Amino acid sequence: MSSPVTDPHALRLLRSMMGGDLPVISPRIGYNVTYPRVEEVAGVTADRAQDLLKDLTEQGYLNRNFSTMVYRCPFDNTTSLRPRLICPVCQSEEIERVPLIEHMTCGHVDQEKNFVKGELLQCPNCGKTLNQIGVDYRRPGHAYYCPTCGEYSPSPIEKWSCNAENHVFEMEEAVAEKLYTYTLNEAKRDEVSKVFGFIEPVREAYMRCGYEAETFQMVTGKSGVAHLVDVYAKKGDVKPVTSIARILTDKGIKPEEVLKHYAITLDVEVTKPILIASPQLDKASEAYMDQLKLKVIEGSNFKTIIEEFEAFVCEQ
Numbered sequence: 001m002s003s004p005v006t007d008p009h010a011l012r013l014l015r016s017m018m019g020g021d022l023p024v025i026s027p028r029i030g031y032n033v034t035y036p037r038v039e040e041v042a043g044v045t046a047d048r049a050q051d052l053l054k055d056l057t058e059q060g061y062l063n064r065n066f067s068t069m070v071y072r073c074p075f076d077n078t079t080s081l082r083p084r085l086i087c088p089v090c091q092s093e094e095i096e097r098v099p100l101i102e103h104m105t106c107g108h109v110d111q112e113k114n115f116v117k118g119e120l121l122q123c124p125n126c127g128k129t130l131n132q133i134g135v136d137y138r139r140p141g142h143a144y145y146c147p148t149c150g151e152y153s154p155s156p157i158e159k160w161s162c163n164a165e166n167h168v169f170e171m172e173e174a175v176a177e178k179l180y181t182y183t184l185n186e187a188k189r190d191e192v193s194k195v196f197g198f199i200e201p202v203r204e205a206y207m208r209c210g211y212e213a214e215t216f217q218m219v220t221g222k223s224g225v226a227h228l229v230d231v232y233a234k235k236g237d238v239k240p241v242t243s244i245a246r247i248l249t250d251k252g253i254k255p256e257e258v259l260k261h262y263a264i265t266l267d268v269e270v271t272k273p274i275l276i277a278s279p280q281l282d283k284a285s286e287a288y289m290d291q292l293k294l295k296v297i298e299g300s301n302f303k304t305i306i307e308e309f310e311a312f313v314c315e316q
């Protein structure tokens with residue numbers, strides 16, 4: 001696969017992130033984990049949205065930050081789970097957590113509601129009225145009461161269940177997965193901006209002249225070094241015409257950039273190396289370009305640049 005930023009879906013997503021419409025991409029956890037904003041903005045399916053985020057992160061366009069953990073049913077992968085508390089005596093799931101009272105006078109322990117007699121508390125065992133907490137009765141805490149078998153348990157058996165198919169399993173059997181939020185890697189902002197502003201139209205100009213052209217292409221030179229060029233284009237099979245376009249959009253482009261362009265040009269041996277410098281090279285750089293007889297297209301008018309560029313790459 002070519003660089004993800006040539007994928008129109010990825011471009012749509014990055015454009016929204018750069019424009020501030022979608023500064024952070026967050027997961028939504030329902031029966032499954034989805035990224036609805038990505039689906040909407042990039043125009044992709046839920047599965048493709050996940051792949052897109054993964055690819056863009058691997059390629060450095062997005063940063064990811066830990067968001068939360070999800071646990072999946074080990075049988076069907078759903079993320080919609082609930083705890084299932086079970087009576088350890090009879091296995092019934094119909095148990096409830098109740099407050100307890102201990103009648104210290106006779107030692108009877110029961111749930112609070114069995115002591116309530118109108119306004120008073122009365123022991124269901126010995127029939128005496130309870131007077132003062134800490135003196136003749138106390139509250140020892142809570143227990144789980146099972147109406148099926150009538151037993152109290154300090155703690156129930158804890159299992160988990162999925163809401164999709166009611167599969168029952170231990171929490172440790174659930175499949176844990178880290179979820180992330182995603183933001184634009186600001187270090188890539190310029191590179192991506194170039195795609196929108198210049199690179200894609202440059203690639204299109206090559207294609208109008210009959211080239212096959214790829215953006216952000218790694219081109220290996222005779223030295224064995226791979227150079228990342230903005231656009232690499234090739235036409236014909238027998239004696240192919242090859243071209244690279246490097247695009248610089250900084251103010252006052254310095255000689256180092258020209259020398260780098262020259263070095264790449266020598267190494268990759270292309271027929272038509274082109275440097276697009278917008279708005280222009282500085283004086284020293286211009287002198288280098290003349291000396292080295294390298295093609296440079298300068299200007300601040302984007303339309304004019306593309307016209308001049310197209311005229312140059314189309315001529316045989």
Ligand SMILES: [Zn+2]
Nearest residue numbers: 087090146149
């Ligand atoms: Zn029970």
Ligand SMILES: [Zn+2]
Nearest residue numbers: 103106123126
């Ligand atoms: Zn009692």
Ligand SMILES: [Zn+2]
Nearest residue numbers: 073076162167
């Ligand atoms: Zn399940």
